[in-house]
Structures are given as C-alpha cells and as structure tokens.
Amino acid sequence: MNSRRSKSSGADKSLPPEEQQAKINEVRRALGPSAADELPSLCSDGSIRRSLRARNWEAHKASKMLKETMKWRLEYKPESIRWEDVAREAETGKIYRANYLDKYGRTVLVMRPGFQNTSSTKGQIRYLVYCMENAILNLAADQEQMVWLIDFQGWSMASITIKVTRETAHVLQDYYPERLALGILYNPPRIFESFWKVVKPFLDQKTYKKVKFVYSDDTDSQKIMTDLFDINNLESAFGGRNQVGFDFNKYAEQMKEDDTKMSAIVNSAGSVLSQEPSLASILQQPEPSTSEALSQGSSDSSSPSDAESPKPVHTKNSKENKEKLNLNYDRGSAKLDVQPEPIKMRESA
Known part of the structure; x- marks a missing residue:
C-alpha cells in the first residue's frame, strides 16, 4: 500500500x-x-x-x-581521472574496490583511514572520486548502490582531518546521491566516539541511517556481516576467511583495465x-x-x-x-526504503 x-x-x-x-x-x-x-x-x-x-x-x-x-x-x-593520476594515493590500500561483491551483487569499497599516506586534501578527494566512479562502473545491471567497509586498523585521531571528512560527506551526499547502500564501521576504537560526534553534523539523516557499527567480538553486530557477505569471500580483516590482502601491483593492473573501459x-x-x-x-x-x-x-x-x-x-x-558487471554508469533500480536503525557505538567505560 x-x-x-x-x-x-x-x-x-x-x-x-x-x-x-x-x-x-x-x-x-x-x-x-x-x-x-x-x-x-x-x-x-x-x-x-x-x-x-x-x-x-x-x-x-x-x-x-x-x-x-x-x-x-x-x-x-x-570520468576523466585515470590511474596514473591517483596511483600515489592508492599505494597503501587506504581505499580500493574489493574483488568480491556482497550477497546482493553490490560493489564493495574497502576503506582504511588508518593507512593514510598523504596530506593533500585535493589529492585525497580526487582519489575518492576516482574510486566512486570505478565502483559505479562495476555495478551490476540491477544495482545502483554500493557498500563501504571501513576498517579502523591503525586508526588514530591524526589519521584524517575534519576538512577531508567534511569534503568527503559533501561529495558523497551532493554529487553521488543514493549511491551508498550501507557504510559499515568495523571495530572503531572508543576514541572514535569523540570524532563521530564532530562528524555527525556533516551527514544528513538518510546517510547517517546507513551507517552501521560492527564489532568483531559482538555476536549481534557480526550477524550484519554474515547476512551481507559470503564469509568465504569476505576478507579476514572483517571476520571472513579470505586471506588475500591488498596487492598494489595487481590492483594497478585491474584499474588500468577499468580505465580502458571507462x-x-x-x-x-x-x-x-x-x-x-x-x-x-x-x-x-x-x-x-x-x-x-x-x-x-x-x-x-x-x-x-x-x-x-x-x-x-x-x-x-x-x-x-x-x-x-554492467558498464552502464547510470543504470539502476528503485526499491522500497526499509532501513534498520544504526547500531549504536559502545559507551565509553
């Protein structure tokens, strides 16, 4: 109805x-x-x-x-950004498209803000945009959204600036509306709670409701991962059995091939x-x-x-x-919005 x-x-x-x-x-x-x-x-x-x-x-x-x-x-x-323009930003694997999809055929972007390797806001945003364009390029024909897996390994308050965070939210929400299905924050440290309070005002309610906090030692939040991913394909860093990590050289070849398609x-x-x-x-x-x-x-x-x-x-x-995978940038689907409430962060001790 x-x-x-x-x-x-x-x-x-x-x-x-x-x-x-x-x-x-x-x-x-x-x-x-x-x-x-x-x-x-x-x-x-x-x-x-x-x-x-x-x-x-x-x-x-x-x-x-x-x-x-x-x-x-x-x-x-x-759409004109190419791998050679952003390769320096990609060296540590701070953002990359995973070689697996979720159970619903959606593209997965892995993000590791703790692996930040540059200080240029312009360069970091340019690489984010490149990754978004590449993720859209690789969306299946019946999908228009992607999943972000954000790993907090090595993260500290110095890993990312408020300026980059604000610009990231702006780019995602205003230039790529409704492209994010879920953003999973995996094992954020307790100190992240202070950062999150600063970040939340940058997010509109629709984006905020897509953010889920998942902890490796919490059975309830781990169910999100098992419901969303084939554990055999999911990387071990997110509780899966896939032991293959980020390989810069292999990823570079993959991106060059995608650049040709683009x-x-x-x-x-x-x-x-x-x-x-x-x-x-x-x-x-x-x-x-x-x-x-x-x-x-x-x-x-x-x-x-x-x-x-x-x-x-x-x-x-x-x-x-x-x-x-569909090369059509703008093909997508419309589905009913049924979103669970975000999983709350752990309260500080």
Whole structure:
C-alpha cells in the first residue's frame, strides 16, 4: 500500500509510479534541454530519481542538486581521472574496490583511514572520486548502490582531518546521491566516539541511517556481516576467511583495465551511459521484507506488498560475476526504503 510519511520525521515518502514519473518529468523540465545534451546520463530517469529520493521527492530541491552536480562534473571531469593520476594515493590500500561483491551483487569499497599516506586534501578527494566512479562502473545491471567497509586498523585521531571528512560527506551526499547502500564501521576504537560526534553534523539523516557499527567480538553486530557477505569471500580483516590482502601491483593492473573501459564509455558520447530499464520494469521488482532490510539501499518505490522478497545472488564464482558487471554508469533500480536503525557505538567505560 502506498503511503506518505511525515516530512518532519525525516523519512522518505513513497509515491505511486505515475507520481514518480511526474516528478522526474518536472525535474527534467527544470534542467532544460541543454542539460541533456551536455550530460545525458545525469538527466536520465535513474539519475533524477536518485536525486529526488535524496531530497524527499521535492522537485525544486532535486533540480538544484542536479544543477550543482552538473556544474561540478563539467568542471571537475571525474570520468576523466585515470590511474596514473591517483596511483600515489592508492599505494597503501587506504581505499580500493574489493574483488568480491556482497550477497546482493553490490560493489564493495574497502576503506582504511588508518593507512593514510598523504596530506593533500585535493589529492585525497580526487582519489575518492576516482574510486566512486570505478565502483559505479562495476555495478551490476540491477544495482545502483554500493557498500563501504571501513576498517579502523591503525586508526588514530591524526589519521584524517575534519576538512577531508567534511569534503568527503559533501561529495558523497551532493554529487553521488543514493549511491551508498550501507557504510559499515568495523571495530572503531572508543576514541572514535569523540570524532563521530564532530562528524555527525556533516551527514544528513538518510546517510547517517546507513551507517552501521560492527564489532568483531559482538555476536549481534557480526550477524550484519554474515547476512551481507559470503564469509568465504569476505576478507579476514572483517571476520571472513579470505586471506588475500591488498596487492598494489595487481590492483594497478585491474584499474588500468577499468580505465580502458571507462574511456570507451566516455568516447561513446553518452549513448551507453543513458541506457536504462524503464520505470515500469523497475517497479515490477518485489518489495523487500523487513528481515531483508540490509539487502536494500535507501530507495523509494511502490511495489506489491504481497510479493516475495528478492533473493541474494550467488557470489562464489567471482569470474562469472565480473563478466556480468554492467558498464552502464547510470543504470539502476528503485526499491522500497526499509532501513534498520544504526547500531549504536559502545559507551565509553
């Protein structure tokens, strides 16, 4: 059943398909015909829908977000960043795309802020943007969101600055809206609680609700990992059985191959980027049950309430999964927003 939840509660509104499309069309008109010529992928239904979800389906706010994003993309040119531009930032493995997916076929970005190796805010953000573009490049055809695994090994208050944290939140929320499904903070030390209190004001409520605190010695929070990942594929640093660590040279080769794919897409003048499934086909996807909340990102859609819950994809054969990865930057899906509350940090002793 469709419903409209209170705006004051900070929750999203669920809209029927025809209202969603009407909102999308309203935003597209506000952007103007020239926008579709300059950045067709940004004016696609999927891109506009994500911006609308991020702005609680308020068309004028979504239009403003997209105009600012368009200006940023035209000036910053994130799709043109290549491995050789950011290789120095990547040397320690502080951010990298994992060679496995979660059980639902979503791309996984591993982050280790304790492995920070540079002091340039500009360079660090440039590498973050490169990783985001690469993660989107490797999204499966039926996914539009990714998972972040943040490992606090070696982390201290000196590992990352407030300036970088603020800019990271800005880039993620304003230029990549609704791309994050979950951000898992794994074994944050107690001293992180002070840092988290400073960080929270940078996050809107939608992003904040996607953050989960997980501790290796806490059975309840560990269930998040077993529900979300095949333990045989998951890295040992996150409680899995995969002993293969980050190899800079192998990762460099992988990124160079992906750069070639990205160049091919850019050179296609947007024809590949603008291909998307129709809204009708997207909305035929079944509605997730509450028990499968972790399987869904923060999205809005209307689906039959009595439909079966989506099934996780098999991720045992990584080669097979890689062959299925979609090169379409903007293809995505719309699913009902069913998010559990964030796991609270441990209280200080």
